[in-house]
Amino acid sequence: MSLHDDERGSSPVEFVLVGTMLTVLTLAVLQLALVVYVRNVVHDAAVEGAYYAALADTVSEEGAARAREVVTRAVGAAYAEDVTVGPARQAGEDTVVVRIRTTLPLLGLIGIPAALQVEAHAPVETFDVE
Helix, strand or coil, X not given: CXXXXXXXXXXXXXXHHHHHHHHHHHHHHHHHHHHHHHHHHHHXXXXXXXXXXXXXXXXXXXXXXXXXXXXXXXXXXXXXXXXXXXXXXXXXXXXXXXXXXXXXXXXXXXXXXXXXXEEEEEECCCCCCC
């Protein structure tokens, strides 16, 4: 009996094992890309909401609405449920802070609720001339 006779039939098994491993690896990389995308969208929405809320002729709730709109348009309304806007003081200056808590996607867009939190600050604009 030669060495080649002992390995007969191992190619299909090897193909299935390697194919499964590569498929799982590819799906994991795609999921990581989705997590990074969602995080970037939510952070960008927080920044846009903070700068909008900091304008001299707007109220804070308009900034929250702007942040919700950006998140809803990009990844869905379920990711824009917990948006808060409030005043803050940073480096001696009055600022507006927008905090967004949202789902961290683990399997597709299904994930852990309120596991991802981002915040953005913007300096408050006024009509006062100093």
